Amino acid sequence: MTEKQSSCLRPVEIAAYVSGRLSEANAQTLELHVHQCGECRQSLALALRDGSGDQVGELLNLVAAEVPGGVVGDASVADSSEMFSRYRLMRVLGRGGTAIVWEAWDCVMRRSVAVKHLLAEKSAWQESRFLQEASVLARLSHPNIVSVHELAYHHGRLAIVMEHVPGVNLAKFLRGSPVAEREAILLLNSLCAAVSHAHLQGVIHRDLKPSNVLLSWQGQPESAARKLSNATIKITDFGLACVIDASQQTEVGQRVGTPGYMSPEQVAGDVAATGERTDVYGLGAILYELLVGRPPFVAEDPLVTMSLIRERLPVAPRLLLPSISVDLEAICLKCLAKLPADRYGSVTELQADLESVLAGRPALLVMHTGWRRLRGWFLSHRLLTVCLVTTVLATSAVAWLMVRTVSLQRQLGLQAVQVQQAKTEAQTARLRLQSELWTAMENWERSLSYLKNTGLLRVFDENSAERRQLLGAAAIQAFRAYFDNAAASVAYTAAELQAAMRFVDLLHTHSPEYSIAKELAKIAAGIEQ
Numbered sequence: 001m002t003e004k005q006s007s008c009l010r011p012v013e014i015a016a017y018v019s020g021r022l023s024e025a026n027a028q029t030l031e032l033h034v035h036q037c038g039e040c041r042q043s044l045a046l047a048l049r050d051g052s053g054d055q056v057g058e059l060l061n062l063v064a065a066e067v068p069g070g071v072v073g074d075a076s077v078a079d080s081s082e083m084f085s086r087y088r089l090m091r092v093l094g095r096g097g098t099a100i101v102w103e104a105w106d107c108v109m110r111r112s113v114a115v116k117h118l119l120a121e122k123s124a125w126q127e128s129r130f131l132q133e134a135s136v137l138a139r140l141s142h143p144n145i146v147s148v149h150e151l152a153y154h155h156g157r158l159a160i161v162m163e164h165v166p167g168v169n170l171a172k173f174l175r176g177s178p179v180a181e182r183e184a185i186l187l188l189n190s191l192c193a194a195v196s197h198a199h200l201q202g203v204i205h206r207d208l209k210p211s212n213v214l215l216s217w218q219g220q221p222e223s224a225a226r227k228l229s230n231a232t233i234k235i236t237d238f239g240l241a242c243v244i245d246a247s248q249q250t251e252v253g254q255r256v257g258t259p260g261y262m263s264p265e266q267v268a269g270d271v272a273a274t275g276e277r278t279d280v281y282g283l284g285a286i287l288y289e290l291l292v293g294r295p296p297f298v299a300e301d302p303l304v305t306m307s308l309i310r311e312r313l314p315v316a317p318r319l320l321l322p323s324i325s326v327d328l329e330a331i332c333l334k335c336l337a338k339l340p341a342d343r344y345g346s347v348t349e350l351q352a353d354l355e356s357v358l359a360g361r362p363a364l365l366v367m368h369t370g371w372r373r374l375r376g377w378f379l380s381h382r383l384l385t386v387c388l389v390t391t392v393l394a395t396s397a398v399a400w401l402m403v404r405t406v407s408l409q410r411q412l413g414l415q416a417v418q419v420q421q422a423k424t425e426a427q428t429a430r431l432r433l434q435s436e437l438w439t440a441m442e443n444w445e446r447s448l449s450y451l452k453n454t455g456l457l458r459v460f461d462e463n464s465a466e467r468r469q470l471l472g473a474a475a476i477q478a479f480r481a482y483f484d485n486a487a488a489s490v491a492y493t494a495a496e497l498q499a500a501m502r503f504v505d506l507l508h509t510h511s512p513e514y515s516i517a518k519e520l521a522k523i524a525a526g527i528e529q
Helices: 011-019 024-036 038-048 054-063 124-139 170-174 181-200 276-292 302-311 326-335 347-358 370-380 382-454 465-487 494-510 514-528
Strands: 087-095 099-106 111-118 148-154 157-163 213-216 232-235
Touching: 024 038, 087 111, 111 124, 124 148, 124 157, 170 213, 170 276, 181 232, 181 276, 181 326, 181 347, 276 326, 276 347, 326 347
Parallel strands: none
Antiparallel strands: 087 099, 099 111, 111 157, 148 157, 213 232
């Protein structure tokens, strides 16, 4: 070491230490001085940004040592003497579960920056996630995304130095109040442009929500009204972002996101289903809050909120605020579909529909999606759907049985009437046949009696052929005349034919000739057929 051991370090000494050219004794002396001198700590930290080797890590620990007054990260307002490298910590901008964000002053570049570092109780997973956030931000360059300056250490903790956006976040700006449709569309268009850029770089944000959207009116007159339409918009907090082409940092089944803005697949811990459409859901949740002044799902208990996300459909925005346009409501609900496949395929498609509505044209990509909404309702109300389907099927079955029973009863009644009518007609026909048959037999008896009384039969020998022929001809004539008239309209039963055959037998008694009996039998057989 040089003779100026008790004074502040010279640049050449710093360079020698960083390059590793100092002896062990001189290096220990330098480290002791740096530990006691804040100015030299700052100078050495600047040099270490380009250094390498084991000594870099040792000096980082010295530079990150605790300063009087406690740990910087645990204070709400930093003392003016508290420095981190070339940055003077000013005030806390925000605090999360694992990290704290400071507003700081870059003493070299003379600009305001934001310094985000992990809290003291950090895990290996949190540190890995923090490094990934820095890596993700480093690959993104878009006017609507907060840019990162460097990754460094502060008090033994990782820190990201990034662009400072003076203003408020969207959640504080809204304060539970909706905004005009045009302002909502313009803001969401800016967010879509930023998220689309991230997707092109293979980055999925996975935690899009109003508190991660920064609004700034820097450079505008103090008297100018603070509106969304003239605000600078920046997306921040890529702490839960994932890279599509890299291995997942989150274990399978672990939920990541903010209850109230998480997609159904995030609630389910389905890492494989997480993708660009997950961010589409997040954008839809932001649009919903812009339109109605509250998130799509909200409950005091986060677990209840996540249950609502999985099982319920969001209340249609027009039910809460009827002045919302039909197309904008349809766009919002399409983004919030339960199944990723039912959402927009990309942020670009969402942006196209938003621009159509802004221009007064219909939103083409949300047309004819009524069946998808119905399907989504069924999927989100599975138990109720099963009950409804069971009820409908049971009701349909009972209704069918009732209709079938009534139909059968009608058919049976009609058949009974037809049978009764047929019986009545048959009975009438039999009565008529019997009457006509007896009339024919009476006529034959009278004819025979007439022949006997007139003595015409005496003219012939009782056994003569002429007499038999006369009797046979008269019988055949009477029998045929009766049956020819009756057969045209009456279907004879076996009993009726038997009666007719008895009449044939009667005739055969008077005319026993075979030829006459055969002729009569033919007539009777024709009737039976």
